[in-house]
Amino acid sequence: MKEIICIVCPNGCHLITDGADRIEGYKCERGLDYAKAEMTNPTRVLTSTIRVVGGIHRRCSVKTDRPISKVLLMEAMERVNSLEVAAPVECGHVLIKNIMGTEANLVTTREVAGI
């Protein structure tokens, strides 16, 4: 028996699983899906920042537009850290399509005005 704390929403349901088919304690379908994914291939949305040139701020926040495999996070960070954009930056701008073959795009999550 293993306990998984669901992080899909702030309810933080405590799910119990036997590591195979039995999953108990979830309150919604999303919780069930989360527990299944946690047992097979846990995923997370990666959020970070990239360098901005000529903007009112030196960094612009970015995210993967869908969760990517947890084991790929650190490698993805290397890609993120190699990026640089010139201001002005729009929100939602695609920086890397299909990052590391995950089908997720790396996109900006804020605007940065130029100086």
Place this chain on the structure above:
Amino acid sequence: MYDLIVIGGGPAGLAAAQAAYEEGLRKILVVERDGELGGILNQCIHNGFGLHYFKEELTGPEYALRFIRMVEKTRIEFKTDTMVLDVQPDCTVSMISKEEGYQVCEARSIVLAMGCRERARGAIVLPGARLAGIFTAGTAQRYVNIEGHMVGHRVVILGSGDIGLIMARRMTLEGAKVLACVEIMPYSGGLTRNIVQCLHDNDIPLYLSHTIVDIKGKNRVEQVTVAKVDDFKKPVTGTEFTIDCDTLLLSVGLIPENELTRKAGIPVDERTRGAYVFDNMETLTPGIFACGNVLHVHDLVDYVTLEGQRAGRAAAVYVKGDQKTENLRMMTLKAGKEVTYTVPQYIRVSGSADESAPVFFRVGRGILKGAVVVQAEDEKIATFNREHMSPGEMERVALPMKLLSRARVAEISVSVEDTSELLK
């Protein structure tokens, strides 16, 4: 003369201004001390915002931008880089900025939405040397996420508030080694999902019932000493161990920033450290409303938005002269057993059958299964079942006016019965 001046352009202030505009107010001014709107959301680059309000997971800046876009479409006025110096009970606001200098604006109503500030080293009487490398978690967050300075490489976090947990993950992603999260209480002050995603995911140990008893170094932090604490939060001799680190982040709580409120003579509740309010978010000074983290510290921005909208709508009703409160019965809400505070503290009981008053509160300890009991003297007027209640997660119940109007007394209490103990 403005209809409404909103002090603070974060999520609470923007929601209030937008809601007041939708209710028909046209002369609205939002005053923000930072250079841009959005407040602290702009440095909270992680996702998980908006699950309740937008039914999707947004990052902080994205959540802020949705509201900035909304208010930009209106005729609401904004003054950024402008610091409010003084608020008078008659709704006169003095402010100062580089561009416009000192000026005084008059309004018919005010919404206080100044947010909160982090508790710093002095507030927790942290022992040890005064060295470089000690930051509040939110300051470090701003340095890393907006200003582009990495604050350290070997990090210890004192306190397990949400910002500290978020920074544990953030620093790890940026290549730092986060060695420990040390919490004096026997439970974490942060949301469960943050414990899981930030600490468990990165194998960062959480030391509950522990604190830092010494900080050593020459110019910068080089080592901290951690010790276990007893039931009275006193360090236990002999349990000390040291961690070599160059950075200490403090995540030891937030305090609503109510200097302006106090100066205006608006009564402040010492439990929430925010103004006393009625169910429409009006303070005890007529025409002045409060919402968001300046009123009480929230864990979720979604509820800040809803509270802001409630305050904005009420301000519009007040300005239009539609607020008929004289004939309404006033009820005092008391925090009962296991409950540390309630917001609002007062409810004006309206006769309307479909209305209800949202009541926010926190419990004083973790309760696995409990019943929230609303009581008028000995009579239970409502019960709500809840699971996994913890001091780190705000609870919310909606009290139907219909139920309240049936209560015969002027004081009702909100308490929690621990039903998990009954099961044993």
